[in-house]
Amino acid sequence: MTDTEVDLFVVGAGSGGVRAARIAASYGAKVMVAEEYRVGGTCVIRGCVPKKLLVYASRFRDDFEDAAGFGWSLSSPSFDWSALIANKDAEIARLEGLYRSGLERAGVTIMQARAELADAHTVIVQPGNRRVTARVILVATGGRPQAPSAQGAGHAITSNEAFHLESLPKSIMIVGGGYIAVEFAGIFNGLGVETTLLYRGPKILRGFDEELRDGLTEELLKRGIDVVCNAEIATIDKSWAHYNVTLKDGSKVETGRVMFATGRAPNTRGLGLEAAGVALGEKGEIKVDAYSRSSAENIYAVGDVTDRVNLTPVAIREGHAFADTVFGGRPVAVDHELVPTAVFSTPEIGTVGMPEHKAREKYPRLDIYKARFRPLKHTLSQRDERMLMKLLVDAESDRVVGCHVLGADAAEMAQMAAIAMRLGARKVDFDATMALHPTAAEELVTMREKWIPPTAKPAAAKPTPAEARSRKQG
C-alpha cells in the first residue's frame, strides 16, 4: 500500500472525467484518473460512437433499394456482421488510444483500476489496495444499463453486449421505448433481423413531441418493425436455439434474442459515497449544485452519474466547467437549456427546445408551423417515407421555442437550429433567412402558415391547391 497525494482524483475516464482531468492538468493541477474498463467511457467504447457506426451500416439497405430509381442495378448485396464488428472494434481501439494519449500528454496519471472512496479525501484503488489522498475528488462514473425484474432476465442482453454479438440473430425482441431501444430496433431491422420493439407504455419516446412519436412509430411500422406498446415481459426461458418469452397478458413469443434497453441507472453503487458524506437522490444519482459540487465540500460529480441531461456533450461541458471553476479560478455554471438531441432511428429525429405539450404549459399563446412532405429523393426512389418538420413559436415574443424534425439528416438540422435558437431567433428571423434550395431544411425557413387545429378551422379557410402553391411561392 503506497500513499500518493494529488490535487485532483477523477473516478471514471469517460466523456466528463477525461475532459475534466485534461483541463485541470492544464491549469497545473497534479491529476490522477482511475478507469475500471476502457478509457473513453460509454460514449466511445459502447455508446454513441459504435452505435452510430452500426446505424450507418444498417442504412445501406435503403441506399441499395433506393438506387434502382436512379438507374442503378446492383447484384444482390450481402452483409458480413463479423467484418462490421471487427472494423468497428479497430476504430474504437484507435479512439481509445487517442483519449489515452491526450491524457498522458496533459500529464495526467492513468490508473487502470477501480476506485472507491474511503472518506472525503481518500481513494482506494484496486487491485493493489493503493491509497491516494486527494484535495478534490471528481466522480464521473456514468451510468449502467438497468434490467427489469422479469423471471429469466439474465438471458437478455443489453446495449453493452449488443456491440459484441458473435452473430446476428434471425429475430430479436428489444424491450424499451427510449432512444437506445428505438435506435437498436432500427439497426437490427436494417441489417435484416426480424425486429420487435416491446414497450410497456402507450407510445415510444416518452418526453418527445407527440407528433414525432406518432410519426416515427408510423415509419417504423412501415419498415416492418413490430412496435408493440402496453406490453411487458413476465418470463424468459431459453431453449437450445431460441428464447421463449411470456408476456404479462399470457401471450407467448419465440425470438432469437431478447435485448433490454429499459433505462440506465447512475453508477454510484459500492463507491463509498455515503462514507464520504455525498448525498444521493432517489435514483441513486449524486445531487450537485450549479457548479457540480456535491453535498461534500471537496467532492464534485459530472455527467450521467448526476442524472441531469444524460448526453455526451453535456458531460464534457460539465467536466470542463468543473475544471475552470475549481482549478482555473473562473466559476462556470453549465446552462442545461436548449440542448439539441437526436434519435438515430431510421428515419432519424433531431430536436431542440420544447415539445408542444411543454411549450403549451409555458406559453399561453403558442403558434405552430408544420410541414409533412415526401422528400425530393423519394420521388424517384419511390420510398414511402415522409418527413415532418415543426416549429413552435411563442406568439408574444415571436421567439422560436421548439424545432422538431423527423427524417433524413434531422440531427444535422437540429444542431444548426440550436445556434439560432440560442441567439434568440424569432420566427421573423427564420422567415428572413434565405432558403437553400433544393434541400429539406429549407422548409424550416419557408413555413408561413400557422397550423390551425382542424376543429378550429373555418371551412372556407382551406386553400385550394393553386392558392396553396401561390402562397408558398410568395
Ligand SMILES: Cc1cc2nc3c(=O)[nH]c(=O)nc-3n(C[C@H](O)[C@H](O)[C@H](O)COP(=O)(O)OP(=O)(O)OC[C@H]3O[C@@H](n4cnc5c(N)ncnc54)[C@H](O)[C@@H]3O)c2cc1C
Ligand atoms: C447505447 C448508447 C448510445 C448512446 N448514444 C448517445 C448519443 O448518440 N449521443 C449522446 O450525446 N449520448 C449518447 N449516449 C449517452 C452517453 O454515452 C453518455 O451520456 C456519456 O457517455 C456520459 O459520460 P460520463 O462521463 O458521465 O460517463 P461514461 O462515459 O459512462 O464514463 C464513466 C466511466 O467510469 C468508469 N467507472 C465507473 N465506475 C468506476 C470506478 N469505481 N472506478 C473506475 N472507473 C469507473 C466506467 O467504466 C466508464 O468508463 C449513449 C449511451 C448509450 C449507452
